Amino acid sequence: MSDISANQPPFRHLLGIEGLSAPDITEILDLSDEYVAQNRQVDKKRSILGGRTQINLFFETSTRTRTSFELAGKRLGADVINMTATASAIKKGETLIDTAATLNAMHPDTLVVRHPHSGAVALLSQKMDCSVINAGDGSHEHPTQALLDALTIRRRLGHLHGLTVAICGDILHSRVARSNIMLLNIMGAHVRAIAPPTLLPGQMDRMGVDVYHNMEKGLRDVDIVMMLRLQNERMNGAYVPSTREYYHFFGLDQAKLSKAKPEALIMHPGPMNRGVEIDSELADDINRSVIREQVEMGVAVRMAVLDLLSRRPSNLPPIGPSGGPDGGAS
Ligand code: ASP
Numbered sequence: 001m002s003d004i005s006a007n008q009p010p011f012r013h014l015l016g017i018e019g020l021s022a023p024d025i026t027e028i029l030d031l032s033d034e035y036v037a038q039n040r041q042v043d044k045k046r047s048i049l050g051g052r053t054q055i056n057l058f059f060e061t062s063t064r065t066r067t068s069f070e071l072a073g074k075r076l077g078a079d080v081i082n083m084t085a086t087a088s089a090i091k092k093g094e095t096l097i098d099t100a101a102t103l104n105a106m107h108p109d110t111l112v113v114r115h116p117h118s119g120a121v122a123l124l125s126q127k128m129d130c131s132v133i134n135a136g137d138g139s140h141e142h143p144t145q146a147l148l149d150a151l152t153i154r155r156r157l158g159h160l161h162g163l164t165v166a167i168c169g170d171i172l173h174s175r176v177a178r179s180n181i182m183l184l185n186i187m188g189a190h191v192r193a194i195a196p197p198t199l200l201p202g203q204m205d206r207m208g209v210d211v212y213h214n215m216e217k218g219l220r221d222v223d224i225v226m227m228l229r230l231q232n233e234r235m236n237g238a239y240v241p242s243t244r245e246y247y248h249f250f251g252l253d254q255a256k257l258s259k260a261k262p263e264a265l266i267m268h269p270g271p272m273n274r275g276v277e278i279d280s281e282l283a284d285d286i287n288r289s290v291i292r293e294q295v296e297m298g299v300a301v302r303m304a305v306l307d308l309l310s311r312r313p314s315n316l317p318p319i320g321p322s323g324g325p326d327g328g329a330s
Pocket of ligand 1: 231
C-alpha cells in the first residue's frame with residue numbers, strides 16, 4: 001500500500017459531502033481503490049487501527065451500512081462495538097446529548113452514527129472528542145454512500161467529470177440523493193433529477209440539477225441510472241397514488257432504460273423494492289446492474305474514511321457550534 005500518511009486530511013469528522021473539495025474526494029477514492037485490492041485478498045486484515053475503539057450507534061435500521069462499517073473497522077484492526085437504539089438507554093428516554101456524553105466518557109476514537117433526524121449527527125459531533133462519521137441523518141446526508149457510488153462509477157467508467165447521471169425516484173426524502181448531487185457536482189458530472197413533482201424538494205435548480213418529470217425524456221443518453229427507494233418511513237400521507245401506478249411511470253424497466261446510453265449502468269443504494277422502483281430482472285442483469293459492486297465498494301470506502309480520519313493530528317482544537325475550524329470541511 002502506498003504511503004500517503006504525509007497527507008493531513010482537512011477534516012476531523014465526516015458529516016457530509018458538503019464542504020469537501022474535489023481533491024478531498026479524489027484522495028478518499030484513491031485510497032479506497034487500494035482497499036478494494038486488499039479486500040480481494042485472502043488476508044484482508046491490517047492493524048493500522050489497532051488499539052482504537054469504534055462505536056457504531058444506529059438509531060435507525062440498517063443492513064448494508066452498519067455491517068460495512070463494522071467490517072471496515074475490524075479489517076483495519078479496531079475494536080468495534082455496535083449499539084442500536086432499541087437495545088440501549090435511548091429506549092429509556094435518555095437524550096441524544098446524554099448519550100453522547102456517556103459514550104464520550106468511554107474514550108472511543110470513532111463514532112459512526114445513523115439517526116432519523118437531519119442535523120442530529122452534526123449536533124452529536126459537537127459533544128464528542130473523537131471523530132464522528134455520519135452514516136445517514138434523516139433526509140439530509142449519507143456521505144459514505146455517495147463516495148461508494150462515486151468509486152463504483154469511477155472504476156467502471158474511469159472518471160466522473162462530464163458524465164450524465166440520472167437520479168430517479170423519491171428524491172425528496174433521500175439523503176443518498178442529496179449527498180450524490182453534491183458530490184457529482186463537485187466532481188464535474190451533470191446531474192438530472194427525475195421524479196414526480198410530489199417527490200422533489202423545492203428549489204432543485206439551486207442544487208445544480210436538471211429536473212424531469214418523465215423517465216423517457218430524463219433518461220435520454222445518460223451514462224448512469226441511479227434508482228432510489230420510495231422512503232415510506234419518511235412520508236406523512238400519500239405522495240404517490242399507488243405503487244402500481246408509480247412503477248408504471250417511474251419504475252425502471254427495459255423500455256425506459258432503452259432511452260439511456262446502450263452501456264449505461266444501473267445503480268441502487270439498497271434496500272430495493274423490486275417491482276416498485278425497479279424491474280427485478282434489470283436489478284439482477286449482470287451486464288447493466290452494478291448494485292452488488294456498490295456493496296463491495298462500500299466496505300473499501302469506509303476503510304479509507306476510517307483510515308484518513310485516524311491520521312488527524314491529535315492536537316486539533318475542539319470544534320465550535322458551527323463545526324469549528326476543522327469541522328467546517330466535513
Ligand atoms: N440505505 C439508504 C439509506 O440509508 C437508502 C435507503 O434506505 O433507501 O438512506
